[in-house]
Each structure stands twice: as structure tokens, then as C-alpha cells.
Amino acid sequence: MCGIWALFGSDECLSVQCLSAMKIAHRGPDAFRFENVNGFTNCCFGFHRLAVVDQLYGMQPIRVKKFPYLWLCYNGEIYNFKQLQKQFGFDFQTLVDGEVILHLYNRGGIEQTASMLDGVFAFILLDTANRKVFLARDTYGVRPLFKVLTDDGFLGVCSEAKGLINLKHSTSLCSKVEPFLPGHYEVLDLKPSGKVASVELVKFHSCKDEPLHVACDTVEALPSAGFDLETVKSNIRILFENAVRKRLMAHRRIGCLLSGGLDSSLVAAVLLKLMKEININYPLQTFAIGMENSPDLLAARKVAAHIGSEHHEVILNTEEGIQAIEEVIFSLETYDITTIRASIGMYLVSKYIRKKTDSVVIFSGEGSDELTQGYIYFHKAPSPEEAAEESERLLKELYLFDVLRADRTTAAHGLELRVPFLDHRFTSYYLSLPAELRIPKNGIEKYLLRLSFEDSNLLPKEILWRPKEAFSDGIASVKKSWFSILQDYIDQQVDDLLLEKAAEKYPFNPPKTKESYYYRQIFEKHYSGRSSWLPHYWMPRWVKATDPSARTLKHYKSATQE
Numbered sequence: 001m002c003g004i005w006a007l008f009g010s011d012e013c014l015s016v017q018c019l020s021a022m023k024i025a026h027r028g029p030d031a032f033r034f035e036n037v038n039g040f041t042n043c044c045f046g047f048h049r050l051a052v053v054d055q056l057y058g059m060q061p062i063r064v065k066k067f068p069y070l071w072l073c074y075n076g077e078i079y080n081f082k083q084l085q086k087q088f089g090f091d092f093q094t095l096v097d098g099e100v101i102l103h104l105y106n107r108g109g110i111e112q113t114a115s116m117l118d119g120v121f122a123f124i125l126l127d128t129a130n131r132k133v134f135l136a137r138d139t140y141g142v143r144p145l146f147k148v149l150t151d152d153g154f155l156g157v158c159s160e161a162k163g164l165i166n167l168k169h170s171t172s173l174c175s176k177v178e179p180f181l182p183g184h185y186e187v188l189d190l191k192p193s194g195k196v197a198s199v200e201l202v203k204f205h206s207c208k209d210e211p212l213h214v215a216c217d218t219v220e221a222l223p224s225a226g227f228d229l230e231t232v233k234s235n236i237r238i239l240f241e242n243a244v245r246k247r248l249m250a251h252r253r254i255g256c257l258l259s260g261g262l263d264s265s266l267v268a269a270v271l272l273k274l275m276k277e278i279n280i281n282y283p284l285q286t287f288a289i290g291m292e293n294s295p296d297l298l299a300a301r302k303v304a305a306h307i308g309s310e311h312h313e314v315i316l317n318t319e320e321g322i323q324a325i326e327e328v329i330f331s332l333e334t335y336d337i338t339t340i341r342a343s344i345g346m347y348l349v350s351k352y353i354r355k356k357t358d359s360v361v362i363f364s365g366e367g368s369d370e371l372t373q374g375y376i377y378f379h380k381a382p383s384p385e386e387a388a389e390e391s392e393r394l395l396k397e398l399y400l401f402d403v404l405r406a407d408r409t410t411a412a413h414g415l416e417l418r419v420p421f422l423d424h425r426f427t428s429y430y431l432s433l434p435a436e437l438r439i440p441k442n443g444i445e446k447y448l449l450r451l452s453f454e455d456s457n458l459l460p461k462e463i464l465w466r467p468k469e470a471f472s473d474g475i476a477s478v479k480k481s482w483f484s485i486l487q488d489y490i491d492q493q494v495d496d497l498l499l500e501k502a503a504e505k506y507p508f509n510p511p512k513t514k515e516s517y518y519y520r521q522i523f524e525k526h527y528s529g530r531s532s533w534l535p536h537y538w539m540p541r542w543v544k545a546t547d548p549s550a551r552t553l554k555h556y557k558s559a560t561q562e
Contacts, residue, residue: 002060003027003048003411004073004145005163006124008133008155008188009195010042011170021046023162027075027411035061037071037126042194045073045124050360050414061126064093067102069129074098075159076121076143077418079246083216084116097249101125110134114185114204118213118246118424122180124157126190133188133196139205140367140422141182141399144407148177153195155188160408161333165527179533182399183207207395208431211424218242219425227434233452235429243423244270247363248278252416255359257349258286258311260299262446262466263365263374267420269307269458271363283310285359289349291316291482299463306460314352316345318485324348326522331412332404335509335523335531337516338538338548339405341486346409354413366406367421370394371430372446373438374468377540379445384435390541391438392431398422401538483549490518509534512546 003024010017018034025032028048037043047060062072081097084090090103101123104113110125114136122145125134135157137145148156148164156164157180164177180186183205188196205211219242224231244267248254254275256268272284286309288300297313304311321344328343329335353359369375373391381387398404403419410417420426430438433448441447450464494514502517503510506524508531511517516537527533538548 002050002075003046003159003163004060004075004122004124005046005158006044006073006126006156007167008040008043008190009153009193010044010167011154012168014042014044017167018044018046020163020166021048021158023166024048024158024160026414027159028414031059033059037128037194039128040190040194043126045071047073050416060098062094062096062099062102064099064102066091066093067106069127070102070105071126071128072098072101072123074101074121074123075145076119076123076138077247077249077416078117078119078121079249080116080118080213080216083218084213087216098123105134110136110185110187111202111204112212115212116216118211118217120419120422122159128190131190133190134185135180135188136185136204137180137182139183139207139211139424140395140403140427141179142403142407142417142419142422144399144404145180146177147180149196149198150176153191153193153197155196159411161527161530161533162330165530177530179399182396205424207392207427210428210432214425217425218246222429227437229437229451232433232437232448236426236449236452237456239423239426239429240266240420241270241274243420243426244363245274246423247418247420248274248280250361252360253282253285253358254280254361254363255285255287255353255357256309256363257346257365258288258300258303258309259296259365260288260301260303260463260466261296261365261468262450262464263368263421265299265303265365265459265463266449266453267363267365268303268309270420272307272309273458283308285310285312285357287312287314287349287353287359287362289314289316289345289352291318299466302460303463306463307458312352312357314349316348316482318482320348321345321482322486322489325519327412328409329519329522330526331408333408333527334400334404334534335516335520336401336534336538337513337519339401340519341483341549342402343405343409345482346405347412350410350413350415353415360415361418362410362415363418363420364406364410365421366402366417366419367395367398367427368446368449369468370398370402371421371427372449373440374446375540376445376468377543377545379440379443380542381439382542384439387439388431388435395427400534487515490515494518494521506531508532509537 005021028050031049033047045061078097081100120138120142122137122143146161158164186201187199258264258268290297
């Protein structure tokens with residue numbers, strides 16, 4: 001996890017523009033570099049480094065003797081770099097996984113490069129020999145990337161929008177800062193003036209398609225094909241374990257977020273099993289957050305005891321949670337209601353990890369709810385086919401919601417997130433299964449995933465079959481939910497009259513509740529006029545919902561009242 005930043009064709013003094021790059025310093029607390037591009041005095045790269053792989057030669061932009069005309073700034077991890085090196089006979093100059101991007105590009109161009117990378121990434125690749133700039137981002141947007149391109153060809157690129165919004169430019173305000181689309185690459189011509197012109201934006205991978213890099217995966221072919229239940233369950237276990245195994249690539253200590261729900265518990269259990277197999281000689285640290293005796297804390301405690309992790313509990317102090325709201329919104333760059341609610345706990349547990357431990361590479365369970373139909377509202381899907389379509393929609397929009405939350409809350413504290421449920425191979429296989437197999441069954445969401453691990457003894461049965469908790473309920477105390485505490489506080493902060501006139505003040509995505517108004521106010525304070533970064537609020541489908549939380553759904557209420 002790093003922070004990348006680059007400018008092409010700047011009319012302003014670069015030493016002034018570079019101040020904007022410092023806005024993302026949290027993403028790389030270990031080292032920092034600015035570098036001008038030879039022959040292009042108005043182009044430069046900025047890089048903030050979190051050293052996870054090759055601590056000696058990992059500074060960026062990466063340049064190697066073999067390709068002196070190539071400059072690479074990337075944020076991410078390429079899990080199959082050794083397999084690619086072996087398959088194509090690449091001669092590496094460093095131990096950095098990202099070096100493989102240079103060799104792939106030299107061998108087969110940008111399309112093959114982006115398609116063959118098994119990992120999470122956002123990168124800027126400059127080819128001065130052919131006068132081209134390339135931008136690319138992984139399938140689910142696990143690593144963030146933003147860009148601004150003015151009419152006269154000034155390009156700014158950054159891991160987070162906050163590194164671009166204050167850039168200066170002579171002909172226009174840099175107002176069109178926008179997220180770079182996941183699963184795409186863009187080709188731009190570099191002019192002698194350092195300015196650029198966009199040539200094409202290409203979608204190189206869709207979540208349903210089996211990725212091209214399967215040919216050089218550690219599990220080349222699944223032992224059996226077909227959709228009979230035993231085969232499917234076995235393949236799910238094999239691919240999920242493979243997804244966790246490849247993400248063990250790190251020279252820094254590995255930890256895991258553990259809410260006690262199915263997803264994080266499965267990740268933690270498989271992670272610990274594999275760490276033992278490869279003789280990692282330190283205990284796995286797991287981390288849970290919640291109010292005293294909250295459901296999540298109790299469940300996480302049970303899982304940690306079962307798997308034998310070194311478990312840490314962070315008690316959520318309501319005052320600290322409320323005080324963190326503004327910092328969280330600034331980090332997230334969104335005003336989405338459920339994203340902010342769920343981010344507060346994750347932000348505070350990440351803060352604890354950074355201050356109190358030496359774990360840096362943090363595994364988490366993001367992506368499972370979208371992939372395996374884990375949200376409560378999937379019980380209301382009109383048909384298996386519509387549920388499958390909704391699952392794909394959610395996966396495509398992850399970069400706006402859960403993946404955004406997971407990246408920003410951890411990156412704010414210099415941690416690197418790893419999300420095995422969003423492994424390209426695992427997701428494409430799961431999405432290839434018949435729609436009927438993937439829907440909730442017997443009133444239980446994620447039924448197929450649970451069933452696949454039922455005989456593994458990885459988790460206690462009551463955890464494996466634990467119903468979905470709304471995150472802000474899971475971290476709540478028995479006495480009063482975090483949701484209720486938030487509402488009580490915000491009710492005092494937003495006047496009824498303000499809410500009545502909300503649509504006039506904020507015509508795009510107008511706030512409908514005091515909570516959403518409060519969040520929007522803070523967002524506009526830091527990112528005025530940038531409400532289009534969020535195309536729509538996250539809301540459940542097939543139900544008449546006015547709030548994104550599961551607690552408002554009938555199925556959830558009946559489950560919690562039993």
C-alpha cells in the first residue's frame with residue numbers, strides 16, 4: 001500500500017504543485033520521493049512508500065537499466081509476479097513485485113500487461129520512447145485511483161482525490177477530479193510540451209470472466225469440473241484457500257480484522273492455518289472492535305479462542321466514535337450513509353493497530369457480501385437470476401462503497417489491506433455457478449459458502465452459521481445500539497428547518513434524514529461541489545427502505561428478536 005501521484009503538462013511551478021502530494025502522506029509513512037521526468041520539465045512523479053516487499057530497492061518511480069525509457073509508479077501487490085517471471089524468463093533487477101509490469105509491457109503492450117496481473121493495483125506507466133502515458137486499475141478497484149484532465153491536456157493522477165483538488169492550472173480550475181474506473185486502462189499520448197491527449201479507455205476485465213492469468217496461477221486447473229454440489233464445495237474451498245495463500249507475500253507482520261461474522265472469521269481461520277503450514281514464526285494478531293459485550297466482540301472472542309490467534313479487543317468509546325466522524329469523512333471522500341457508519345469502527349481499530357502493534361499487512365473479509373449474496377435483502381429477490389444480477393452490480397460498485405471504506409480507513413493509518421474474497425479467480429468461479437445455487441436457503445444468506453466449509457472444522461458451528469449483523473449493530477452494546485447513539489447525537493446537531501430545505505441546498509443526492517444531512521455538511525466543508533463522486537446512496541433493493549441498514553428490514557428484525 002502506497003500513495004502515488006503524478007502530473008503531466010503542469011503550467012505552474014512544480015515545487016508549489018508538489019504540496020498537493022503531501023495530502024496523501026499517510027499512505028506511505030516509510031519513505032517519500034519526488035522525481036522530475038528527464039526532458040519534460042513540467043512532468044513529475046510523487047511517491048509515498050509503505051515498505052512491504054523488497055525494503056531495499058522498492059522506491060518509486062521504478063526504473064530499470066533494461067528499459068531506461070519506462071517510468072512506473074504503482075500502488076498494489078502483484079501476487080503472481082514470480083510465476084510470470086518464470087513463465088516468460090524475465091530478468092529482474094529488483095525483488096519488487098511491480099517490476100513485472102515493466103517486463104510485461106515491453107513484451108506484449110498494455111492490454112496484456114493489465115490482463116495478466118493477478119493482484120490489486122493502480123498504476124501510472126510512462127513510456128518516453130513512444131510518448132505514451134498509461135493508467136490502469138484492478139478489477140474491483142481495491143486500490144484507489146483518481147485523475148483530472150483539463151481541456152488543454154494537463155493531467156493529474158493520485159491515489160486519493162484530496163491530492164488533486166487544490167492543483168493550480170492557468171487555463172481552468174481542476175474541477176473534474178473523478179475516480180478512475182476499476183477494470184480499465186487508459187492510453188494517453190504525451191506531447192513534446194508535456195501535455196497529454198486521451199486516446200482510448202478500455203475495459204480489460206469483467207468480474208464474470210475467468211482472468212487470463214489463470215494460466216500461471218499456483219492452482220492451474222481445478223481437479224474436477226461440473227456443478228454437482230460436492231464438486232462445487234470442494235472447488236470453493238480450494239480457490240478460497242489459494243486466494244489467502246497468495247496474499248501471504250509480505251516482509252512485514254500480518255494481522256487480521258475479526259468481527260466474529262462469517263467472512264472475517266473464515267479469512268482468519270484459513271490465514272492462521274496457512275501461516276502455520278509455511279512456518280511463519282510469529283502468532284497471528286486478530287483485531288475486533290465494539291462496545292462492551294457487543295455481539296461482535298463476543299463472537300470474535302469465540303473465533304480467536306477456536307483458531308488460537310493473539311486476539312486484541314478495542315472497546316468503542318462513544319465519545320471517541322462521534323469525534324472521529326469528521327476525520328473519517330475526510331479520509332473517505334464520500335457522504336454515503338452506510339459507508340460512514342461502518343467506517344468509524346474500522347478507522348478506530350486501524351488507529352489502534354498502528355499505535356499499539358507491529359502488524360502492517362491486514363487481512364479482511366470485504367467483498368463476500370456482494371459476491372455470495374450476504375445482504376439481508378437478498379431474501380427478497382424475485383428470482384435467482386435477479387439475485388445474480390444484483391450481486392454483479394454490487395461487485396462493480398464496490399469501489400464506491402465497501403472497498404473504498406476498507407482502503408481509506410486502513411490507509412489513513414499506514415496499513416495495507418488484503419481482501420481474499422475479491423480474488424479474481426475465486427470471484428469468477430463463484431459467479432459462474434448456477435444462479436439457483438447462490439441464493440439464500442432455509443432463511444440463511446451465504447448458504448453455499450457456509451455449506452462449503454461445514455466439514456472443515458475451521459470454525460465453531462455457531463459462527464459458521466451465525467446470521468448477518470448490521471455492522472453498527474454488531475459493535476453495539478446490549479443496552480443501546482451504536483446506531484441509536486449516533487442518531488441521538490446528530491438530532492441535536494441538525495435543525496428541522498435545515499432538513500426541510502436540504503433539497504434546495506443540495507439538489508444532487510439530497511439528504512433525506514438528519515444523519516445524511518450532517519454527513520453531507522462535513523463532506524461539503526472539505527470537498528465543496530464534488531457531490532458527483534457518489535452517484536447514488538447505497539440502499540437495499542426489493543424492499544421499501546428509507547435507511548440503508550439491515551435493521552430496518554423485516555427479516556433482520558425477526559432474527560434479532562428471537
